Structures are given as C-alpha cells and as structure tokens.
Amino acid sequence: MPYRAPVSEIRFVLDHVVGFDRVAATEAFAEATPETVEAILTEAGRMCEEVLAPINRAGDLHPAHLENGVVRTSPGYAEGFAAIAEGGWIGMSADPEHGGMGLPITLTMAVNEMIGSACLALQLNPLMTQGQIEALEAHASDEMKALYIPKLISGEWCGTMNLTEPQAGSDVGALRTKAEPKGDGTYAVTGQKIYISWGDNDFSENICHLVLARLPDAGPGTKGISLFMVPKRLPDAEGNAGVANSLKVVSLEHKLGLHGSPTAVMQYDGATGWLVGEPHRGMAAMFTMMNNARLGVGIQGLGVAEAAMQHAVGYALDRKQGKTPMGEGTILDHADVRRMVLSMKAETFAARAIAMDCAVSIDMAKATGDAGWTARGAFLTPIAKAYGTDIGIKVAGDGIQVHGGMGFVEETGAAQYLRDVRVTAIYEGTNGIQAMDLVGRKLMDGGAAAFALLDEVAALGDAELSAAAGDLRALTEWLLTQDMQDRFAGATSYLAAFARVLGTHAHLKGAAADPARAPLARFAKSQMLPEALAEMAKARAGAEGLYAVATEVIAA
Template structure:
C-alpha cells in the first residue's frame, strides 16, 4: 500500500528561505504566522495526513460512496476523519476571523492543502469546495448571508459545493437552463438539473450549502443573464438552526475512473428555496471568485498527486533489486543492484522531482500573490500581484495537472509490473490524477484564458510585467548564477518572441491554435525562474557552510536536470506557435 510523509523540510525551505514569510509580518495575518507557529501547524497537519487520511485513501478508492434512498454514504472511516479535521480547526485556518476563522495567510493554506491532498485527494475535496463556497459568500453575500452561513462553514459543521454544469452545457454557461422564480417572501424557487457536482450529497456534515447558477424569468440570453443562489440542503432559520429539508436531492452517482471516495452527483432542484447572492444577472462575477480559487486548488491537486507518487517511487527504486548497473555493480554484496542505479530510472525520478519541487515553489509563490493582492496597503503592489495571479491561475491549473498525469505514470513505471497491481497504490494515483486536467475548466480552456483573455489585457501589461520581473532577476544575478541565467535568458527570449507573435497576429484561429503551446512555454519559464531562485539560495547556503549541505546540493543537482532536460522544450513550443493555424484548419473535418 502507498504511504505518505509530508516533505516538511522542502516546504519550510520554500516558505522561509525563498518567500521569506517573516518579511511580510506587517500584513494582516502574517504577524501571527511566526516560524514557530508555522512549524507547529505543518507538523500537526502532517500528522493528521499521515496517520488518518493516507490510510483511508485506498479505502475510499475500494469502497467508494453509496446512494441509499437519496442519501449518500461515504466510505468507512471518512466521517470520523472529517470530525477530526473539523475539530482541529483546519477548515478555518485562513478564513475571516470575524466569522470564526484564524485569518492566517492564504499561502499557508496552500501548504496545508498540498499535505491533505497528497494524503487523500477524495477526502480533501470536501474541505476544498467548502473553502471556495465560503469565499464566494464572503465576497458577494449580504451581511445577513455572511452571518448565517459563514460561521458553520468555517467551523466545518456545514460544507459547500459549486453547481455550474448541466447535462447539455459545461464550459459554455450561456446555454444554462436552470430557472429561479421569485417568491413572495423574497426568496426564489430554483428548478433544474446539475451534473458533475463533487460532494453534492454526503453524510459528513449537518448541512450542505449549494451555490447554484440559474436564470431569472427576465434574464437576457447568454452569460449576461446568469444569477447565483444559495440553496441549502436544509433550510436555515433566522437564528442559524436547521429547518426542514429543501427540495434538492441527489438523483444518482457517477461511475468514475477515479476519486471514488468523493461522490460526484447528479443534483435535482425541484422548486428548491434559493437566496440570491449579489445582483441579478451578475452571478458569474461572484462565482468566478470560487472558480479562480478552485483552479489554483486543482493545480495544487496535480502537484500533490505527483508528490506522493514520486515519494513512493523513490522509496521503491532504492529497495527493489534487479540486474546490475551499467559499468559494473554498485552493490556487489547483493545479488543485484537497486534499480535506482540505472540511468533511465534516475531519469524518471528526476523528471518527477524537478516538477514537484518546482511546482511547489511556484504554487506557494502564487499563494503569496493572493495575500499581497488582498492585504497589501500599496495599490501598486496589489495591482502587480493581481496581474501575476491572472497569468499564474490558468498556468498552474493546466501545466501542473498535465504534468501530474505524466509524473504519476512515470512513478507507476518505476514499479514495473507491480505498479499495475492495485495493492501497491500507484495505479490509483494515475486514475485519480486523470480528472485534474478535465474539471474546473479543461486545460484547453485554461490555455485560451491565458492566450485570448489574459495576454491582450491592457496591451499585454501582465505578461510584460512577468517577463520584466524575470529579466530583472537575470540582470541582478548574471555573474554569480551564470550556469542558470544563460539558459533562462534564452527561454525568456522564446517567450518574448511568442508573446510578440500573438499580440501582432491575434486572429481567433491563430490564437486558439497557439494557446496550449503558449501556456506550456510560459509555465516552463515560470518553473525555470523558480529553479534559478532555488539554486541561488542553495549556493548562498553552501557558501555560508549552512547545516544540511546535502539538501542544498540536491537542490543544485535537480536544478541542473531541469535546465538541461526540461527547459529546452521552450524552443519546440515556440516553433509550433510560429507555425500558425494553417496546417490545423486545412484538414477536412470529414476525414477525422
């Protein structure tokens, strides 16, 4: 069975030595996040993940969820685990203090999300969706709605969901048909069917707060006619107590490739009582708060699955004996060498490691941008952080989940035939990872978001800032980091050329044809920037005769692998972008 131990040393390296969290102590919530407090939180999170959640991962996969007379029963052990999670205060770690949260930095929430998700993706989704729903209510709800719904959600007594997709429409929400009819008491009666609703019905919490997109009777067509409603499983009285069951039920559970421990529901709304959030026909504005949070969270899911898969693959390859290493035995006292001695096995392991550690640095840096965008007193800093987030959100969601599929497959490959056998747990990681490029907007949609929406905004301001930030890093460290700055400059040149091409030739077909390659190229440059920063810190620590020299030397070695084996792919992406759309669009559709 697969196991998980949170890589706390590497997590602290990113938080303390790269992001230098203590330098932001003047921002709200950061003053409480002292190194000792952060270390204690990480230790406790790792304990819960390793001792409680990880052992339930295979249980959730094997047992799944059951629908019995409209009620969903989760896998054995999930209810007790969720009780421990809620009692430990994990659901309120970064939530608003005025509603019972601890108000700690968002970046710390990203770290805990990685730990919990690595241990058990299906379980972590219950809490992740609740966090997103609570944020949407906090941003768009009335004071009464916030006071009524946020405290029990932050406490973990209630969970939340996001209801967008319908049987006939997914990405194109303009086709949405769910209706909301005004009622005399100021509420609405919501009717329609939603599909692919994660955690739409379960037995972990007292109540489930559904956020549902629907149309009012006078709604204009398309996405400009969508409103957002709170539709609780149980109606909520004015004093916060629960009333009667609302007219919302789970019609069926999807039979899925993976994430069996989390129910994916078909939800039927039959005149259910709903309560408008925000202004009529402006529902997407509020929902996008949850959607953007969810997209970053899914990127972290990809990172997390790759991390736990790599961890198990590395351990197995150190122990598994098979054949002799090229050039002679490395363990002559044994009947065969550990397979980690073989170059191709090392290639697979380093491919995983370079992604996981680079993705961790990038995801945590994005988490810090969320804090800066919401909490920094300087408007210019907030604007710059928002610009970076606009680029990083689709990039992290798409690139990190595509690589999660690659890395979990590589991890399974390291096990050979044993990786294909259920008892080792590797095939579950492969199956679970496959959903991440699909939900919360497919990765093709993320690429279009970056290339067609984010890139041209304000004449390309966000991308130019991103390129300028990395160019400034190269200028500052040209002499002391020439091994990495040279290749980084070259890759940055590829990104600049691709950016210029798309800004100059912005026809819809050309942009759409180039979008995926543009996202992949941008992500590789972002990873290279993080790896150069990590190599710089490692170089300084080794020069200072810091403790844990082996850790810092491993950082330098992994950085070299990334720059030599992975970063050169930027040239291929640029070539594809420059090729244009003609070869794609010239093919006769009837011949597919």
C-alpha cells in the same frame, strides 16, 4: 512507503524561492510568523500522515454510494473530515469576524497540498467549502454571511458549487435552471445539475449548494445568470438545519478515479433558494469561487505528484533487478529509472514553486491593494492550474512505469494516483480553457504582466535562462499581433513554455540558496529549457494547419 508530509520542502520554497517573508511583513498578515508557519505545517502534516493517508486506499476500494436517497461515504471518511474540521484547516484564510483564522491563502494552499497528497478524494470536500466561503464573503448579504459562514468554517455544514448541466458544460451560458420569485424574498429553483462534487454526504448537518440559475427576466448567455444559495435543509429560526428542501441526489457517477468523492446529479424541484449578490451578476460571484479554486486544483495535481513520487521512490529503493552501473543495487541505480525519478522530483518542485508564487501574489494583492500583484496572481493562476495538474498526471504515470508490471497491478496502489488525478485537468475549467484564458484575457494588458515575470527571470543572470526568457518575450509580442484563433491554436504550448521557464527559474533560485540543490537544478534546466524552446516553436504554428485537415479526413 507511507506518505511523509514534505514540510521542510514546502518551507524551503516559501522561504527561499517565492519570498513568503514579504507576505508576513504586511500588516494584514503579520501573524504569519516563521514560528506560526512551522507550527501549522507540522501539525497539518502529522494529521495527513496519521489520519488521512491511511484511509486513502479505503476510499478507492469502497466508493461512496447512494442508499435510499442518502449518500454513504467511504470507511474512515467521517473521521477524516472531523480531523480536518477540528484542526481549523477549513477556515484558515476566512475572515476572523466569522470564526476564520485570517491567515494567508499561501498557507491554506500549503496545507491543502498535504491533504490532497494524503487523500485527494476527501480533500475535494473542504476545497469546495473554502471556495464557497470566499464567494459569500465577497457577495452575500451580512445576514447570509452571519448564518452560513461560521457553520461552513466549523465543518458543521459543507459547501458545493452547481454550474454544469447536461447541455451546458464549458458553455455555462447555455444553462436552463430557472429561479422564480416567491414574493417573500426567496426563490423557487428548478433544474438539474451534473458533476456536483460532494453533492451530499452522511457526516454533515447540512449541504449548502451555490446554484447558477436564470430569473424570469434574464437575458441570454452568461449575463443573464444569477447565483442562489439552496441548502439541503432549510435553516430554522435559530439558524439550525431544519426541514428538508425540495432537492435530491438523483444518482452518483461511476468514475475512473476519486471513488471516495461522490459526484452527484442534483435535481431541484422548486427548491427554496436565496439570491447571492445582485440579480444577473451570478457569474461574477461564481468566478470569485472558481478563480482560487483553480489554484486549488493545481495544488491537487501537485499533491498527487508528491505522493506518487514518494511511492515510486520507495519502490525503486527496495526493488532489485539486474546489474547496475553501481553493482548489485536497486533499480534506482539504472539510468532510465533514475531519469524518471529525477524528472518526477524536478517537475514536482517546479509545480510547487509556481503554485506558491501564485498564492503569494494573491496574498500580496489582498494585503497591499497593488494592481501589479493582482495582475501577477491572475496571470499565474492558469499556469499554476494547468501545469500543476499536467504534472500530477505525468508524475503519476511515471510512477506506474517505475513500478514496472507491478504498477499495473492494483494492490501496489500506484495506479490509484493516476486514476484519481486525471480529472484535475478537466474540472474547474479544462487545461485547454486555462491556456486560452492565458493568451486571451491575461494578455489584454498588452503583455504587461507576462513581461514583468520575464524581467524577474532574466534578472537572475543565468545566460541560457535569460535567452529562453527573451524568446518567450518575443513570442508574447508576436501573439499580441495575431488574431484570437491563431492565439488559441498555440495556447497550450505557450502555457507549457512559460511553465518550464518559470520552473527552471525556481530551481536556479533554490540552488543559489542551497548549493546542495545545484545538481538537481542543473538536471531540471537541461530538461525544461529544451522543452520550452520546442513548445515555443509549436505556439507559433497558428491555426491554419489545424483546419487544413478536412473533417472528412479526421473522421475517416
């Protein structure tokens, strides 16, 4: 079944579930009219269906590879990237001063969902560039902005982020890459970085690496880290990509999935770099890139869920096997297959609603400067990332199950969705780290952001949902009285419970706007609320039980 861009479904969520009209009503985003939104989604959807979806399988079967020090990309990827760049989709939310459209991040995320559905391995490239543009807009000098951002927006140059080192994964503070002043305003950057998505390609004039490194006077931990722009080719006097810098791709990782996306080990040997932002403030600059990238990765999970669901439904509508309660129908008429497909559809809708709600909050914060919107977006970010990617994995797995034995056979393409999406729960901060962030930093306001969301849920007036929201409020209050280790022990369950309460809320709002959606909303409610209650019970268990089991027993 060919991929169909869910334009009408995205529009429904924007118009009737997350209140995108509030964004369009602001002065900052007044150009995001319903007509503009429809035109953007329709045109981007057409590109995804006609240009990107057809190359998705080629990327899986013909991975990016290293040839004489140059990364050779998968067949059709150069043309696919050109379509993305020429359509202006990279710089949708970038500042018009540098060639961007200045549109809401919500619309960028909606387009990114469709691109990720069509070809996730390629979509990772512009996602990295979009994050780099944000970081430069917020922290770079005017000269650096003027040089780099227009070329990143146009797609002439691509961006990456370089954090991880062999000994420094989630513990970024353990990194050893160093940057030494050269006396002319530049720095010599030396070190090795791993897991660099799209560390190189053969269709861009230049690759712009944002690299975390330590200055000679840096202190220990994350407070001693600075951020540097280290391009593959040094810009010449006219701002064009000039001579090669002292860096190289050492190797590409052989991965479970995302074969079309080259994941590089990067070596910097005194490479010339420029400081971005203030010395020793690199993590603050990088988090500008990472926070919205976390929402973007949640959108990636959502995109794969949509594609895997469509793939499975197409197969179920065609496959005939045995007698069903509805006669000689297809396997979609079997109760368990229908249960799986409805669950896939319900979870995908909920993940989309949560992600778009997060994006709307970010846009409203930017447009109004209101601290409440800022807190709301910040609280929803780890939920959108973890839930979106968890659901991407679950739906892709269920998609294989719907296919039966043919799902395990590569030629159907069902397995690729699961292999490709699996990493989304790991990169840009593992889902465990997202949950720890939710019960840690995101509750430092005494639960104010959480309680505000739960007030919205209760205001809908559904008795069972309101009761679940009340239980979640009580759990939040309890967590606030616990030490951090007990919070961390229940963090993943707390996040899962919050996602299911918010997902049920979204379904019921959708059903109120369109009664035809009521049966699916009732199904979603019957599945999500019991799961939320179970997750809340697990969240209260604390850390004692985890550490009561001796390491020797675990290792036995």
